[in-house]
Amino acid sequence: MIRSELIQKISDANPHLAHKDVERIVSAIFEEIVMAMADGRRVELRGFGAFSVKSRDARIGRNPRTGESVPVKAKAVPFFKAGKLLRDRLNGAD
């Protein structure tokens, strides 16, 4: 399923809403999650999962082609952990 298919499903289930508005709604949801993570915040959606930001220390990387050492700066990376309900559903506890 891709973004446009998700929008279509929500749109089909809500015929009173303009398709354009559903697009804006779906974008607003993801944008809110992205903004929160860019702020270093955690996004906790019970049953679904939690998005969080992990910090990676600076390290010495290596250019795989040349074998040359290159310093890699410390950085923040996005992380997602599935919630218990979704994990259980994936394994047939529906």
Place this chain on the structure above:
Amino acid sequence: MSDGTITRMDLTEAVFREVGLSRSESSALVESVLQEISDALVRGETVKISSFGTFMVREKGERIGRNPKTGEEVPIHPRRVLSFRPSHLLKERVAAGNGA
């Protein structure tokens, strides 16, 4: 920085601000977006949200684990796990931060 966890309530508020719907309808829409994504994953589909990331289900085979306390060997049954691959955009925005 990391002051306060974001929850469904904040997502509902974001939808409420974006379109002129009631809070309860905004809340129901947030729920149905999460539900549609979950249902697709349970069906075994990969869910790809452009400029956000990709959720995918991976099958793990059976392996022998060990109870770390007793040292006893226990089989870990085959199972399905969910992984999330953030898009380049998401990685860049998280790495750059909001400059707060």
